[in-house]
Amino acid sequence: MPQSTEAAPPAHALPVAGQAAAEASAAAVALPARWRLAVGCGGVEVKSFFRDKMAVAFIFGLPSILLVLLGSIFGGQAAARGVTVGQLFTAGMIAGGIMSTSFQYLAIGVATERESGMLKRLSGTPMPPAAYFAGKIVQVLVCTVSETVLLMAVGMLFYHLHLPTSLGRWWTFAWVFVLGTAACSLLGIAVSSVPRSAASATPVVTLPFLVLQFISGVYVPPNNVPGWMRDIASFFPLKWMAQGMRSAFLPNQAAALEPARSWEHGRTALVLAIWIAGGLVLCAKTFRWQSRR
Amino acid sequence: MVSDLGKSYPGVTAVDGIDLDIGHGEVFALLGPNGAGKTTTVEILEGFRHRDRGTVAVLGHDPARASRAWRARIGIVLQLASAGPELTVREMVRHFAAFYPRPRPPDEVIELVGLTAKAGSQISKLSGGQARRLDVALGIVGRPELLFLDEPTTGFDPEARRQFWELIAELRQDGVTIVLTTHYLDEAEALADRIAVIAAGRIVAEGEPGSLGGRATAAARVSWEPEAGRRTVATATPTQLVAELSREFGGEIPGLTVTRPTLEDIYLELISEAGHAAEH
Numbered sequence: 001m002p003q004s005t006e007a008a009p010p011a012h013a014l015p016v017a018g019q020a021a022a023e024a025s026a027a028a029v030a031l032p033a034r035w036r037l038a039v040g041c042g043g044v045e046v047k048s049f050f051r052d053k054m055a056v057a058f059i060f061g062l063p064s065i066l067l068v069l070l071g072s073i074f075g076g077q078a079a080a081r082g083v084t085v086g087q088l089f090t091a092g093m094i095a096g097g098i099m100s101t102s103f104q105y106l107a108i109g110v111a112t113e114r115e116s117g118m119l120k121r122l123s124g125t126p127m128p129p130a131a132y133f134a135g136k137i138v139q140v141l142v143c144t145v146s147e148t149v150l151l152m153a154v155g156m157l158f159y160h161l162h163l164p165t166s167l168g169r170w171w172t173f174a175w176v177f178v179l180g181t182a183a184c185s186l187l188g189i190a191v192s193s194v195p196r197s198a199a200s201a202t203p204v205v206t207l208p209f210l211v212l213q214f215i216s217g218v219y220v221p222p223n224n225v226p227g228w229m230r231d232i233a234s235f236f237p238l239k240w241m242a243q244g245m246r247s248a249f250l251p252n253q254a255a256a257l258e259p260a261r262s263w264e265h266g267r268t269a270l271v272l273a274i275w276i277a278g279g280l281v282l283c284a285k286t287f288r289w290q291s292r293r
Numbered sequence: 294m295v296s297d298l299g300k301s302y303p304g305v306t307a308v309d310g311i312d313l314d315i316g317h318g319e320v321f322a323l324l325g326p327n328g329a330g331k332t333t334t335v336e337i338l339e340g341f342r343h344r345d346r347g348t349v350a351v352l353g354h355d356p357a358r359a360s361r362a363w364r365a366r367i368g369i370v371l372q373l374a375s376a377g378p379e380l381t382v383r384e385m386v387r388h389f390a391a392f393y394p395r396p397r398p399p400d401e402v403i404e405l406v407g408l409t410a411k412a413g414s415q416i417s418k419l420s421g422g423q424a425r426r427l428d429v430a431l432g433i434v435g436r437p438e439l440l441f442l443d444e445p446t447t448g449f450d451p452e453a454r455r456q457f458w459e460l461i462a463e464l465r466q467d468g469v470t471i472v473l474t475t476h477y478l479d480e481a482e483a484l485a486d487r488i489a490v491i492a493a494g495r496i497v498a499e500g501e502p503g504s505l506g507g508r509a510t511a512a513a514r515v516s517w518e519p520e521a522g523r524r525t526v527a528t529a530t531p532t533q534l535v536a537e538l539s540r541e542f543g544g545e546i547p548g549l550t551v552t553r554p555t556l557e558d559i560y561l562e563l564i565s566e567a568g569h570a571a572e573h
Contacts, residue, residue: 030394031361040391044378051379117373121431124339124371126364127392290341 034128041127041135046142049105059105060147063097064154070219071159083254086159088221091249094151095242096218098177099184101143104209106136106188111201114192115291123289137185144181161249169248172265176244179272183237186279193286217242223257230259237275240268308333309494310347315487317438320461320471322485324478326564330494331474332443338472339369339441352439365393368437370429370445382419383412386430393435405463406430407456422453429457433464440464442473446480458483478556490563497563502556511554518548 050056070093071086113119122132155161164170188205195201213219215229216239222230233239246254247263255263308330315321325331336342337349340356340363349356354363377385386403390396397405403412406426411419419427425448432440442461446454461484465471475481481488482502489499498505513531517524517538528534531551538546554562 031365032391032394037391040388044380044384044388047384048378048380113378116377117371118377120341121369121371121373124341124364124367124369125389125392125435126361126394128361 031126034131037127037131038134038138041131042138043135045135045139049139049143055105059101059143060150063093063100063147063151066219067093067151067154068158074221080254080257082251083257084159085221087155087161087250088246088254088257090151090155090159090161091246092216092218092222092242093155094148094249095176095180095216095238095245096213097147097151098144098180098241099209099213099238101147102140102181103184103188103191104205105143106140106185107191107205108201110136110189110192111195111205112198114288115195115198115201117291119289120291136189140181140185144177148177155249164248172244173248175269176241176248176272179269179276180237180241180244183272183275183279184241186276186283187237190279190282190286193288196292212236212238215239221257223259227259234271237272240264240271244268308337308344311491311494311496313489313496315470315472317470318465318468320465320473320484320486322481322488323472323474323491324476324481324488324560325474325491329491331491334491335441335443335472335474339367340364365435366438368432368435368440370432370440370442372428372443373424377416379415379417381413381415382408382427382430385416385427386434389431390434395436396434397436399434402430402434405433405460421448422450425449426453426457429460433469437469439470439472442471444474444476446475446477454480478560482556490560492564497566498559505556505559511559514550514552516548516550516552517546523548 067089071089074085074089110119123129152161152163156163164173191205192201195204212233215225215233216222216236217225217230217233218238222239222242225233230239243258243263244265246258247265255261258264311330311334313321313334323331323334333342337344338351338356340351340359343357352363352366354360356363380388382403383399386399390399390402400409400412403409406429408423408426408430411423416424416427425445429442429445432442446457449457458480461471461473471484473481473484485502487500488502488505489496490505491497512527512529515526515528515531515534515538526534535546535549535551538549
């Protein structure tokens, strides 16, 4: 309806309403770009992680200290011709480190954020969910790369670990790293729904992870693990990640130390791919922004 | 805005046919005892929960299908159960401001909620009251047209509550529509243009604070002290009674008081009536 100047309503009533509508429609078109929010979330996640001294000490300190302890206690003896036990431990511990920065940290971190109400609060803002997950991916990648570099440095310093010597071995390292990180991250996000409170998140997540590291040949050389434990471990990603890392760092004759007497690259890729697919489905079905309480 | 809203959980009907119409720029308070359905109702409006029946339109949209554009127009003040990420107050407010198309400047919001002195402090180092102010800052940083406040001043000391009330008055002057739930009747009376009382999942009364539940026309209590103890009479015509008493005593009436029911009296009466109705 055309508005005549005579019938204009009291000085401010309509202009204010009109302005509000105009601003509202401007809001609809000018939402911040998703990629910028993803970068912002990533920055916050990384900053927040490195300020959490306890988490940093735990996530980076524990695998390094365990590596030095285990390598020094059991090291020195040649496990096979040209292979030291220290090298075996380093490769396994890199796999354990990847699972700790991806699976363990994400599962505890997301559970805590859910129980504290942070996730609910974020879901009440115009933040796209993808930005949150992008932020987590950035944080996990930064931490996992740092952890891996740290453990490689410890291994080279103390246990004659050699960096992969050929392009083929670097390629093995790369795909085991990427598939392993992805599988463990998805599993971590899925498991974050299990603890019923922020306080119970750490034990609920850490205990099974600890057991998994023992039976998957991270804390104990794989051929010392009883067969039935190895069979259980072979259903989970960690055993395959550790085996894959050994294949990237150790000389070929070390394959003889594997229970299967070979590196089983095809099977490793298959198991990790299945975990990624299953983890995606599980996350999509179980992820909640709110606590159940 | 809301009609015939319903929500049931296994064995419990939390919200049983609620109708609400909240106008632009209004401060609307939902009062009710714990478990009355306040929070469920508000969470449906906020898009956090899905209703079983009824229709809801918040700023013209169904909150069950919340879009980013719609979320950008509402603000929600939530309490964090424990400390959030390892960020400072300023970093946290900036982080949230980035989600919105035209946020308030973060430092301005921090000033508005009175946290300027703590802007560089870690969130985990804030006191309870300061943490609640941060909650409010995060709710308003996006310049919302509609703001939800769920029991915003629980745990505030009296001074902090006054300051918070002033903040709400400022937001209201800016034309922000505010929906708040509260346990505190004085808070509802001080802030709200209109109040609805929820009990057992239903609205049992709705109106302005001064006239809620027939408060303006409710019987007044006239009380005085003759020789033999105090006497109290409830009457619809207190002026007439006082005039009669005045004649009787020949001027001054000893110990005279005339009171209307307080909002609290009305509220408690409404709640107990609803409780009885639910039992039968």
